[in-house]
Amino acid sequence: MSFLPFLAAALVLAITPGPGMAYVVARTAAGGRKEGLASSLGTGLGGMVHVLAAALGFSLIVAQSAVAFNVVKFLGAAYLIYLGIRMLLRKEQASFTEPVASHGVRRAFMEGILVEALNVKTALFFLAFLPQFVSTSAPLIPQLVLLGIVCVTLNTLADVLAVLAAHRILRSDVVRSARARILTKASGATMLGLGAYLALTRRPA
Numbered sequence: 001m002s003f004l005p006f007l008a009a010a011l012v013l014a015i016t017p018g019p020g021m022a023y024v025v026a027r028t029a030a031g032g033r034k035e036g037l038a039s040s041l042g043t044g045l046g047g048m049v050h051v052l053a054a055a056l057g058f059s060l061i062v063a064q065s066a067v068a069f070n071v072v073k074f075l076g077a078a079y080l081i082y083l084g085i086r087m088l089l090r091k092e093q094a095s096f097t098e099p100v101a102s103h104g105v106r107r108a109f110m111e112g113i114l115v116e117a118l119n120v121k122t123a124l125f126f127l128a129f130l131p132q133f134v135s136t137s138a139p140l141i142p143q144l145v146l147l148g149i150v151c152v153t154l155n156t157l158a159d160v161l162a163v164l165a166a167h168r169i170l171r172s173d174v175v176r177s178a179r180a181r182i183l184t185k186a187s188g189a190t191m192l193g194l195g196a197y198l199a200l201t202r203r204p205a
Helices: 003-014 019-031 033-064 066-089 105-117 120-133 140-169 173-200
Strands: none
Touching: 003 120, 003 140, 019 033, 019 105, 019 140, 033 105, 033 120, 033 140, 066 120, 066 173, 120 140
């Protein structure tokens, strides 16, 4: 699988508003830029927990049988299609963030790790997304870890940009809602197309 489709999909997904981005923006509103940046680094570190878990878990599955490899790939593609449809059908939410209290930079960092590390949806997404782009002719764990690092890095950069821009572009509910809606629809279409493409791609024997 080409690295470019993976990079394009990962980039679109990174800039799409989600729980992680909502948290760092809320943290910025509560405690300022320092807390927002600290929470962004925390969610990035928490994301790596899911990358390692997905790498080890998928490698164990593939070690069992080649059939299991293809089953997981098809299930992953189906899951991406499901997520895409949900995003396209999602109704506009009244608010992008929930208010949080300011507790300092250190706590913002630690809470960022916990928020992301305990996010079951992130675990399922990485397990479905990353295996779609690996080659069975090369060691799996290094490939999965590398792809995961790219995803986490893009997500963290997007969170940092959201923190830096929170005061300017997210200061009103109208602007916030419009941007979130557009990016969510774009991400949904990307996941739907990606899932369909992967489901139709010939699997290695």
